[in-house]
Amino acid sequence: MSWIDQLLQSPPGWSNFLTFMALGSMMLTITLGFVTYAILAERKIMGAMQLRHGPNQVGGRFGLLQTVADILKLLLKEDIRPAHADRALFIIAPILTYVPAFLVIAVLPFTEAFHFADIGIGLLYYIAISGLSTIGIVTAGWASNNKYALMGGMRAAAQMISYEIPLVMSVVGIILFTGSLNLIDIVNAQESLAFIFLQPIAFLIFFIAGTAELNRTPFDLPEAESELVAGYHVEYSGFRFAFFMLSEYVYLFAISALITILFLGGWHDPIPYLELDGPGLGAIWFSLKFIGVVFLFIWVRVSFPRLRADQLMEFGWKVLLPVALANIFVSAVIKEFFF
């Protein structure tokens, strides 16, 4: 039994409360650090791909403090609330959006030693909790009392329904091969062969549906700035706006980590039979794969134009869902005859 299990099963008390607080804020600091530099990395890569420099003024040649300055600016801004907005919901909505984004990190196993909750249904937990953020986004759109915000919120809801189903269906193949919903078991099942080789179609579907769940280009219809001004957060400013941005990038963190865990073998070494699974190396392998996935997301964002709303729906229901169902069938056949 690892020490986190002992901690989770210990009797309640103030010392345990403080330990959990410390662990939680540690993870929060890690994700905030990731968000700060993911935004910078995104702007730098976008700059390079569009033949310009990107941020290069604040914090040395590479603009290392650019995001910090941006966040400071957001915090110093005046907090504006529309006169006809629904006051309570306007305040609750950013919290409703952010809390699930941070909750899902609890089940992600980063390395063999560094993981928090080891629950049997980790994968299902992730999918269920991440769906709650949409309620926050729709609430934000409704509470702003603004046409554009409401349309952005509605688009977010429609998109979430359409793309969550292929997302869930695509991982069924992995569950079939592993025989478990536990994320740690799923990583352990990939010791010799990562699931991206066994389930390439599932990986593609998961990546596309994941991009849609993240509301990133080419699926960024809820916040399409050329059609909806800014989408559901058009009335938000300062700190509350920062919360929406933050939850978006925390989801980028979470879904990149989830892809690493589900398809790329988590902390195992990428080349099988190399026996490079020494202590401490797991963290390096995980980080390398994770950075690769994040880069892929940024690359897709720079490369593709936005889809039209009806094309988005048709693609989700008429292409992704049937392909995902066929993938389940083929996986079951392969599992039955070859494993």
Next chain:
Amino acid sequence: MNGEVLVFLILASLAVIGGLLMLNLKKVVHMLLSLVLTFLSIAGLFIMLSAEFVAVVQVLIYSGAVTIMMIFGIMLTRHQDEQRVQKNRVRTWVVLIGILVFFYTMYEAITRFVSVEQASELHIENTKQIGMALYAKYVIPFELTSVLLLVALIGAIVLAKREEEEEVKQE
């Protein structure tokens, strides 16, 4: 007071508060959000009973899917609608008596409930046990339910299709 009782009290009162708010709030979207509070607290209660699979499905289906469907329903109709309260003294009394009778029956049922044996093995591989029971012991009810759902799905498509054809004819 141990932690379990504390968590139970918090979750149970949140569920009740969510239900009460849903009945008493005036705007439809506010009602919906208080309903989400109730759903989530019930999921928490399931986790306390070691029924982790049921808890997560509760979040996935009720707080996720059902709520989004209701949001669509509200937004596509009159979403600024506010409920007007009509007072009816007779109805208030009838409802009060109904609540009292319900409370008494439930109270008696729970106090007289004698558990034959404590199920202590249920939390081990909860999901697997549910799967085994569904596909081995209760396979016929399971299949019947799936046929029922399939019929409902096809029925919905047929109904939507017919409306579309009628619209084309009218044009």
